[in-house]
Amino acid sequence: DTGVSQDPRHKITKRGQNVTFRCDPISEHNRLYWYRQTLGQGPEFLTYFQNEAQLEKSRLLSDRFSAERPKGSFSTLEIQRTEQGDSAMYLCASSTRQGPEAFFGQGTRLTVV
């Protein structure tokens, strides 16, 4: 297992288009998190899954954002009708229930033009 994997690494899209990102967590990690990081800031929490259940969503996650983790393994984050303000690095992290360590993927950098 090579760690948390995110795809794509970079995405450029036109305003108004929909985009979908994928995250593959570390095997057997039942917790999966999405964060967003803008330039010069720390990551901000978006949403969190325990297995397939989405347990918490930030108020940062507008109606245009949706996340799924259908079988409790990989997760997708979709942004509909993208806006320039959505340009950011989207980070995924995973952890186990038993341990405090959360490991991050390399992120997907989204640029909305």
Added chain:
Amino acid sequence: GEDVEQSLFLSVREGDSSVINCTYTDSSSTYLYWYKQEPGAGLQLLTYIFSNMDMKQDQRLTVLLNKKDKHLSLRIADTQTGDSAIYFCAEIDSSYKLIFGSGTRLLVRP
């Protein structure tokens, strides 16, 4: 609400020690973390400390926790140019999500 604050920038000479400081507000945090981020990359977990500990040492890294003052620090001994990066302090809240500071940019001068 929860808040984590860090100084923005630190410059040190190669071979010196670096100390990065952080303050947090959530006294119920069970763990506190230090992550490292290099340009264009994700976050690398460096170390973490359980809230009932005062200190944790891991090779060149020393974490000090002052719960009374809600102050966390990361000391890097014998700082190398490869340590140049942004360092994030984070606390974990009751929902197990991480609350991050804005990061401290460490520049190591040769």
